[in-house]
Amino acid sequence: MDTIRMENAYINKIKQINKNGKYAVLTMGCQLNENDSEKIAGILKESGYEKTEDLSKANVIVFNTCCVRENAEDRLFGKLGEVKKYKEQNGTIIAIGGCMMQEKHIVNKLKESYPFVDIVFGPHTMQDFPKDLYESIVENKKIEDILDIDGNIIEGMPIVRDDKIKASVAIMNGCNNFCTYCIVPYVRGRERSRNPQDIYNEVLSLSKQGYKEVTLLGQNVNSYMVSEKNNGKDVNFEVKKEDGKIVTVNSFATLLKLINTIDGIERIRFISPHPKDFTDDVIEAIAESNKVCKLIHLPLQSGSTRVLKDMNRKYSKEQYLSLVEKIRSKIPDVEFSTDIIVGFPGETEEDFEDTLDVVIKVKYEQIFMFIYSRRVGTVADKMENQIDEKIKHERFNRLKKLAEEEIEEGNKKYVGTIQKVLVEGKSKTNEEIYTGRTETNKVVNFEGNNEMIGEIIPLKITSQHVWYLKGEAIKL
Numbered sequence: 001m002d003t004i005r006m007e008n009a010y011i012n013k014i015k016q017i018n019k020n021g022k023y024a025v026l027t028m029g030c031q032l033n034e035n036d037s038e039k040i041a042g043i044l045k046e047s048g049y050e051k052t053e054d055l056s057k058a059n060v061i062v063f064n065t066c067c068v069r070e071n072a073e074d075r076l077f078g079k080l081g082e083v084k085k086y087k088e089q090n091g092t093i094i095a096i097g098g099c100m101m102q103e104k105h106i107v108n109k110l111k112e113s114y115p116f117v118d119i120v121f122g123p124h125t126m127q128d129f130p131k132d133l134y135e136s137i138v139e140n141k142k143i144e145d146i147l148d149i150d151g152n153i154i155e156g157m158p159i160v161r162d163d164k165i166k167a168s169v170a171i172m173n174g175c176n177n178f179c180t181y182c183i184v185p186y187v188r189g190r191e192r193s194r195n196p197q198d199i200y201n202e203v204l205s206l207s208k209q210g211y212k213e214v215t216l217l218g219q220n221v222n223s224y225m226v227s228e229k230n231n232g233k234d235v236n237f238e239v240k241k242e243d244g245k246i247v248t249v250n251s252f253a254t255l256l257k258l259i260n261t262i263d264g265i266e267r268i269r270f271i272s273p274h275p276k277d278f279t280d281d282v283i284e285a286i287a288e289s290n291k292v293c294k295l296i297h298l299p300l301q302s303g304s305t306r307v308l309k310d311m312n313r314k315y316s317k318e319q320y321l322s323l324v325e326k327i328r329s330k331i332p333d334v335e336f337s338t339d340i341i342v343g344f345p346g347e348t349e350e351d352f353e354d355t356l357d358v359v360i361k362v363k364y365e366q367i368f369m370f371i372y373s374r375r376v377g378t379v380a381d382k383m384e385n386q387i388d389e390k391i392k393h394e395r396f397n398r399l400k401k402l403a404e405e406e407i408e409e410g411n412k413k414y415v416g417t418i419q420k421v422l423v424e425g426k427s428k429t430n431e432e433i434y435t436g437r438t439e440t441n442k443v444v445n446f447e448g449n450n451e452m453i454g455e456i457i458p459l460k461i462t463s464q465h466v467w468y469l470k471g472e473a474i475k476l
């Protein structure tokens with residue numbers, strides 16, 4: 001992996017000419033995308049800008065885009081229409097970053113229909129955003145800063161995190177899998193893993209700032225270091241810990257064990273793993289590491305072996321189910337969440353019923369459901385047997401109904417139990433009610449107080465609903 005450290009020269013230059021400027025960052029994607037937005041916000045803060053939610057007051061507006069789902073494009077173009085007037089009225093600098101900018105047809109559309117956009121940059125050039133911004137300010141020129149090849153791993157980027165309790169830490173970038181519906185490998189490039197010393201240092205620093213939970217992020221998180229290993233690189237990294245001890249990290253399993261030793265961090269999550277890379281050492285590491293949450297996100301995508309083959313997922317229905325059984329036999333009380341795509345090209349009623357069958361068999365805690373949407377440039381987009389929209393929606397509604405019934409039924413097991421809940425804050429809809437999450441990521445609402453925020457407290461679960469549980473504070 002090639003790691004480079006970010007330089008602050010242009011941040012300092014902007015600071016010198018910036019007079020109480022304000023910024024807004026609009027995020028339009030997944031958790032990795034949100035993590036990138038925190039870094040863009042970090043750059044702007046270091047450059048002397050203050051955050052504003054009011055777009056009419058912003059001197060710089062940055063859109064951080066994602067190209068995984070079709071409606072992200074609609075949202076971007078809709079929002080651009082809205083901010084055009086701020087550009088005209090106030091001279092606001094409009095920048096667009098993120099993986100959608102790696103798609104040529106999108107950049108061409110921007111040039112033709114939205115010529116007022118000042119800066120276009122991709123995920124591989126985020127570290128150059130200060131330079132792009134500076135040149136846009138002083139030279140008033142339009143900038144297109146996109147790299148077609150895989151970028152390096154960039155360390156030392158400033159970061160502004162909105163959440164003070166839970167933080168995301170990217171551990172790798174890119175993907176080698178080429179699932180036929182997915183655009184990510186084309187826009188994010190091949191897998192590149194961060195040096196474990198940098199990951200350790202970042203999580204250690206989060207623990208010192210009082211963070212209780214970290215989520216390790218990657219498009220294919222459990223193949224951490226696999227690409228480097230396959231390319232013949234020596235991946236036995238010696239990580240120096242705070243107490244001076246040296247630990248060797250050479251895989252996702254050894255990384256999990258290392259992060260588990262950091263005092264102050266009480267919960268570790270990771271997304272998204274790929275079922276085909278869920279090796280025995282990863283299962284053992286989860287079982288042994290007391291802070292790694294026993295909720296595993298295991299993307300299914302489809303329950304049909306035939307569809308899975310067309311999706312290039314590299315596992316069958318039976319292999320997926322036996323992996324679930326294996327994990328259950330090694331990790332007591334483990335639970336699962338998943339992603340499912342409905343209406344992939346060629347999906348028959350029988351294929352769809354296989355998906356429903358897996359949902360019934362696994363009994364997920366959470367299901368993220370998506371209607372298949374065509375992405376230009378993917379293999380599935382060129383498949384001729386696209387499914388009728390009406391059928392897709394009808395299947396989606398059936399899956400949703402089943403998922404809700406299964407989840408509500410599964411939530412009954414919590415009633416009467418005592419759950420450790422990480423308290424996140426007050427409910428958005430009721431001032432009296434506080435909200436937090438169990439280790440299995442279930443939302444729990446309860447009557448609490450401000451001192452509980454950021455703490456893990458025991459709650460007795462009193463009732464269950466589809467999307468949340470109710471609880472009451474108890475003394476142990």
Ligand code: SF4
Nearest residue numbers: 175177178179182184
């Ligand atoms: S594993 Fe498949 S779905 Fe996930 S990012 Fe890679 S190609 Fe896309």
